[in-house]
Amino acid sequence: MAYHFDHFATKAISEGEYLRMPGIMQNAVVLGITVQTMMAMQCGMQVYMFKKFDFPYLIECIRKYRLSTFFMVPAIWNRISNECSKEDLAGFRFVMSGASPLPKELQAKVQKMLPEGVIMRVNWGMTETTTGAAQPAPMETGTEGSSGRLLPNMQAIIIDAEGKRLGPGQPGELCCKGPNMIREYYKNPEATKSAFTQDGWFRSGDIGYFSEDGKLYIVGRSKELLKYKSHQISPTEIEAILGQCPGVADIGVIGVPDGNGNDLPRAYIVASKPSLSEKDIHDFLNAKVSNYKRLRGGVRFVNEIPRNVNAKVMRNVLKEWVENEKKSSPRAKL
Numbered sequence: 001m002a003y004h005f006d007h008f009a010t011k012a013i014s015e016g017e018y019l020r021m022p023g024i025m026q027n028a029v030v031l032g033i034t035v036q037t038m039m040a041m042q043c044g045m046q047v048y049m050f051k052k053f054d055f056p057y058l059i060e061c062i063r064k065y066r067l068s069t070f071f072m073v074p075a076i077w078n079r080i081s082n083e084c085s086k087e088d089l090a091g092f093r094f095v096m097s098g099a100s101p102l103p104k105e106l107q108a109k110v111q112k113m114l115p116e117g118v119i120m121r122v123n124w125g126m127t128e129t130t131t132g133a134a135q136p137a138p139m140e141t142g143t144e145g146s147s148g149r150l151l152p153n154m155q156a157i158i159i160d161a162e163g164k165r166l167g168p169g170q171p172g173e174l175c176c177k178g179p180n181m182i183r184e185y186y187k188n189p190e191a192t193k194s195a196f197t198q199d200g201w202f203r204s205g206d207i208g209y210f211s212e213d214g215k216l217y218i219v220g221r222s223k224e225l226l227k228y229k230s231h232q233i234s235p236t237e238i239e240a241i242l243g244q245c246p247g248v249a250d251i252g253v254i255g256v257p258d259g260n261g262n263d264l265p266r267a268y269i270v271a272s273k274p275s276l277s278e279k280d281i282h283d284f285l286n287a288k289v290s291n292y293k294r295l296r297g298g299v300r301f302v303n304e305i306p307r308n309v310n311a312k313v314m315r316n317v318l319k320e321w322v323e324n325e326k327k328s329s330p331r332a333k334l
Contacts, residue, residue: 001131001151002039007138008094009043012068019093021069022058023049024311034131035071045069053311055079059088068093071123073311074102075250078243081109082272089113096135098123099312101218103240104145111143122147124218128195128202129154130180134216146215147208154178156216157201158209171209173222175201207234224315226255226263231292233265235315238285238293242267245284247276252305252313256297256322266297268318270305 012019021040025032040047048065050057055076061067062084068091077097080089092114097107102122111120119140124147125132133156136148150156157165158172166172181202184192195203207225208218220234227233235253242251250270255263267281278299286294306317 001034001135002042004135004138005039006043009045012093013044019045019069020065020067021045021047021071022061022067023047024053024058030127031131059084062088066091070095072097073099074106074240075307076311077102077110078106079249081106081113082249084113086113090115092118094118096121096123098125100236101220101240102145103243105244106240107143107145119143124216126204128182129176129178133176133178146211146217148216149214150216163197168210168212171207171219174204174206174208176204177201226265228262228264228292233263233293235265238265238267238289241288242281242285245281247271247273247280250305252315252318254315254318254322264297265293265295266300266322267295268300268302268305270303271301
């Protein structure tokens, strides 16, 4: 990763500037250790540490300290695209999105706001791959939503539900091998066993495919997929679409059980304008998705979407909200 990133750091230093990055990742997790500690020191980068993630404060610091380097999740990029101006991004030198799929529409929207020559890049990795496993090469300028190519020494295959290997363009579960992969889960042999195929490939749980020219595309998360009448629904896909809805600042989607084995998609929405209604949400989504992907679980407006230290949606918390809502709902007395 540092080999890929050093190209940008060296260029900036040769022009008399050190790259500046907001330290919004927790240093106790592999992403924080790798990127904002080890890689920052190796490449010569200034890191402005945050006590906790706070979006308004992040924007304030971007303007005040001319922060120029960003490794962030799509949800934060969505808020930047909606709440910042092109002038706010004038000092950006390197930008990367990771942790969940980046919608092409959002990538294009952010790209238009970036200075000339700065490309919105997409990374794929996870804790089990020691952060990075794929990203675009330094000189690649594609903005088609791919996560680039496998990093050196990495191997990967795509398999279907039966474990059969799939070819280019065929989506399935992404499985990896490499010197950066975990060997096991600590004191959890059952989790370790289920995480690897019989021939030693690590099962990422992400759904993706490779193009004919070797680029990786991530389309969803198998462990988060909702099921409705034999159809599979990706919460991140719905989040990506609704993230483009005018007036939506943040969003989290989960499935609400209907008691018949179905997951009814429900959206929790943080609105940036008070006039946004549930009808607006349904109308915007329904025009863009198949019938089975509609929000049959409803829409709830909230003040904040619960996210962890890496800004990922905490779906377990959203599920707790569903349970609490059930408990507080009055029941008819017979």
